[in-house]
Amino acid sequence: MTTTLRPTGPLQKTDDGMASRGYEVCDNSRPVGVIELGMDGAFGTPAGVLRRLRIDEADRRRGRGTIAVLAAEEVLRGWGCGQVVASVPAEAEGALRLLETLGHTERSRNMLKELDREPPVLPAGLAGRRMEETEYALWAELSFDGFRQSWVDRGLPEEQARAKAESSRRQLLPDGLASPGTSIDVLVHDGEVVGHVWVGTRELSPGVVVAFVYDVEVPEDQRGKGYGRALMLHAERIADGTGTGALGLHVFAGNAPAIGLYESLGYVTTHRNVFKSLL
Numbered sequence: 001m002t003t004t005l006r007p008t009g010p011l012q013k014t015d016d017g018m019a020s021r022g023y024e025v026c027d028n029s030r031p032v033g034v035i036e037l038g039m040d041g042a043f044g045t046p047a048g049v050l051r052r053l054r055i056d057e058a059d060r061r062r063g064r065g066t067i068a069v070l071a072a073e074e075v076l077r078g079w080g081c082g083q084v085v086a087s088v089p090a091e092a093e094g095a096l097r098l099l100e101t102l103g104h105t106e107r108s109r110n111m112l113k114e115l116d117r118e119p120p121v122l123p124a125g126l127a128g129r130r131m132e133e134t135e136y137a138l139w140a141e142l143s144f145d146g147f148r149q150s151w152v153d154r155g156l157p158e159e160q161a162r163a164k165a166e167s168s169r170r171q172l173l174p175d176g177l178a179s180p181g182t183s184i185d186v187l188v189h190d191g192e193v194v195g196h197v198w199v200g201t202r203e204l205s206p207g208v209v210v211a212f213v214y215d216v217e218v219p220e221d222q223r224g225k226g227y228g229r230a231l232m233l234h235a236e237r238i239a240d241g242t243g244t245g246a247l248g249l250h251v252f253a254g255n256a257p258a259i260g261l262y263e264s265l266g267y268v269t270t271h272r273n274v275f276k277s278l279l
């Protein structure tokens with residue numbers, strides 16, 4: 001058995017140098033599946049992206065998927081990628097096991113909740129309001145540092161973590177509080193701000209847009225009082241105004257308390273995001 005990758009078209013490149021290409025997975029020249037590769041420059045050093053992998057049902061469990069992924073890694077090394085990332089649908093357990101066997105580690109997961117028709121009511125004594133401009137400058141700096149550090153804590157080099165944070169800020173908050181589709185609110189208890197939540201929108205797939213929690217935080221000295229749950233309920237109230245019918249979020253894999261909170265509120269995991277160093 002000889003498993004190889006055969007390009008299905010020419011190498012595509014964007015203006016910023018990011019490449020992409022599709023391949024047939026072949027066994028002795030016979031097509032048995034497909035694999036699609038791309039690149040992501042948001043991390044500074046380009047990362048390879050395993051966009052799609054499918055082995056035909058009749059040809060599975062014979063090692064062809066393993067060889068195809070290893071061959072894809074060599075292609076991505078040739079493109080100058082320092083790591084490879086993949087977002088694996090939660091139901092694709094076989095694909096996740098394959099990638100984990102080949103050295104991929106879960107970095108984060110995407111979660112989603114279908115919203116009720118009636119937005120939830122906040123607990124007594126709590127209220128949400130829009131963040132003010134005087135509060136935004138401090139929040140933006142702290143949020144940037146926290147996001148950068150969260151990537152560093154998960155093994156990303158400092159330079160790449162900073163590049164990822166800067167790229168996200170440019171893309172999502174080009175005009176600060178006035179950025180289109182942006183709502184950054186604070187939670188208030190007895191006149192004191194006890195947390196914040198940032199809700200925007202995200203296109204999960206072509207034509208499928210949902211409200212999305214980009215950031216939620218409770219100060220360390222205010223934790224354990226139910227404010228995190230209240231902020232997530234307030235996020236649902238914000239999302240109700242978008243008319244999308246669903247609220248999504250991204251959470252790092254090691255944040256077990258947050259994952260537990262989200263699951264208790266009815267969120268389900270839709271994708272597990274994995275990575276592997278190619279150096």
